[in-house]
Amino acid sequence: MNKPVTPEELQYDNYGPLYAARKKVYPQSVSGTFRRIKWALMAVCLGVYYLLPFVRWNRGLGAPDQAVLIDFPNRRFYFFFIELWPQEVYYFTGLLILAAVILFLMNSIGGRIWCGYLCPQTVWTDLFYAVERLVEGDRRERMKKDAAAHKWTAKRICEVVLKHSIWLMIAWWTGGAWVLYFSDAPTLVKDLPTFQAPLLAYVWIGILTTTTYLLAGYMREQVCVYMCPWPRIQASLTDEWALNVTYRYDRGEKRCSVKKAAELRALGEHAGDCVDCNQCVAVCPTGIDIRNGPQLECIQCGLCIDACDTVMKKIGRPTGLIGYDNDINIHLRQEGNAPIYRIVRPRTMVYSAVIALVGGIMLYALATRSLLDINVLHDRNPVAIKLSDGSIRNAYTVRLLNKSGFDRVIAFDIDGPVNAAVHVVGADSVTPDRPEIVIPRDTTTELRLLVTAPEETNPEKSIPVNFHVTDIGLGVVASATDNFVAP
Incomplete structure (x- = not known):
């Protein structure tokens, strides 16, 4: 018979906490191909979001001239030359279907590339990290300053105040830009400082300022790991041919220093290319070790690829120890065969066909719609x-x-x-x-x-x-x- 558990044995000290406390992540700056791609996409995404309300489009006398406008009072949605009425809400249904299937297609090709490059949480968190590095320094400086948090010098206070001030300015303008899509942007920009704008505009600016500041400034990777449902959905939609950020253990193991690897190879023994420098961990925005295999926390941003390639170049070894790959190709290399990349396969063809069909139907409906x-x-x-x-x-x-x-x-x-x-x-x-x-x-x-x-x-x-x-x-x-x- 099993011995009954006493109340004392159910205490916290015996079983530990119900959840793991957060370990703060200090991503290190990195340069490389994927970092440049992320910078470019960040600039495009933020530029479109912040500046699009100010783009004008002439629709004739008496019509609003804002290129993109959600006009609730008059129940209209304007997008450049397109004007949608409430009776045409089915177009938004089509857009939602397109967005979902495009997300599925991206996942079947490159895993969570949406999360790593285009997700608003990633884009704004990247921006907040850039501000943090600019004000407080890179990974080591920030870790050292946080470790000495009890030593509040005048310089440290100024840094913290400056960082949070810039964060709040970004968050405020993020909320402000959102409400500009619902009213004439230049007029609203003039009305906001003089408190002549509608009360609802201030309410939404306050809500979005708060959420942006908290999500991008504090919660960061926790949003991706705990709050976002996409990692769980993505795991059920992927297949063995999808290209994910992968540590090529066939080449990297066993890990040892450059000097030790040279000694082993001189003796005719095998040594991997990984020097266990932990740079892939240092640059990861979610703080994981990609060498442990596929993980829910990985957002497929590719920064660990840049970090690893930089190290490989310095020690004179081939790049690509970490890259967009899959286990099938790793096993093929272990057997001495060439890797196979199957971007075009039934899954991607079906997704592409659905996108083309829905997009074609929407374009035809728009082109033939009666006014x-x-x-x-x-x-x-x-x-x-x-x-x-x-x-x-x-x-x-x-x-x-x-x-x-x-x-x-x-x-x-x-x-x-x-x-x-x-x-x-x-x-x-x-x-x-x-x-x-x-x-x-x-x-x-x-x-x-x-x-x-x-x-x-x-x-x-x-x-x-x-x-x-x-x-x-x-x-x-x-x-x-x-x-x-x-x-």
Whole structure:
């Protein structure tokens, strides 16, 4: 029989903590190909995010001239030459599908390259790290200063205040840039310092300033390791051919110093290229040792590749001890065979096909979308009435959408009931049999429409009726279908 566990044995001292305390990471600066790629992508991403609200786009008189604008009061989304209405929310569904499948494709090719290069958490954390190094120094200096945290000199206080001030400025402008996408950017920039901007703008700036400061300044790698669900999802989507940042243990083991490796090789014994310098660990933004194999914490940023290549060049050994690779190629090299890279395979082809299909459908829908639309709703009570002369009248609520930047003169036509007459309530027309009205630009106009037809020529209980509105100037036609019913 198992011995029962006493309360004393369940104490903290016997079993340890329920979770591991965070070990602060001090990433060292590094130079190389992947670091330059990260700098370039950071500049592009931050440049687009901060400056895009100030880009202008002429849409005509009276229309907003901000290139990218989410106009909640007028329920519009503007993206350069594209203007989307609430009825066209399916475009956003398509964008979400595209984003998800592109993420899957990136994962099947290069693992978590999204996390390592393009994720907002990575981009802003990189920026905060750059500020930290600029103010406090590189890895060793920061570790030394934190170890002597009890020795607060005037210089140290100035460094800490300067670092956090710059962090807060970046975080504040991050929140400020976000709200600029929801209002005219130059106007809002002028209104914010004078407290004339809407209260909601200050609320969102405060929220995003706080979250950016905390996530990029303090939580950093913890967001990637504990908060983000993508590492867990990515692990289930990857396959054996995906290229991940990999330590090529077939070449690196066994590890020993340069001098020891030379002695072993002189004796005809095997020695690996890894000199156990720990530079790959020192530069890692999540503080892991890539030589321990694939790990949840690895964001595939490639900085360990740059660090290792730098060391290999210094000691005169081939670069590539750490690189984007997979276990299949490691085993092939161990067997003396050439590595195989299968970027194009069924998985990537399916993802690419889905991206092309969804993207093509969206482009076709955008290219052929009509800027004139009509929606018809039949009256429910009464459904129909019989007039004194014996004819039947049905009433409809018609909603016309003019999505263009100019007024339209449109004419009503119907197909279905024989000898039917159309009348727009409250609108006089010079052509009574074909009413014409003006629809203002960029608006939704709601009308009451009466359709009257003789009973003797329309004996059916229900007749399909097609409503057509035609732009007199451009000839553009929009249609909708309903029913013409008897009492």
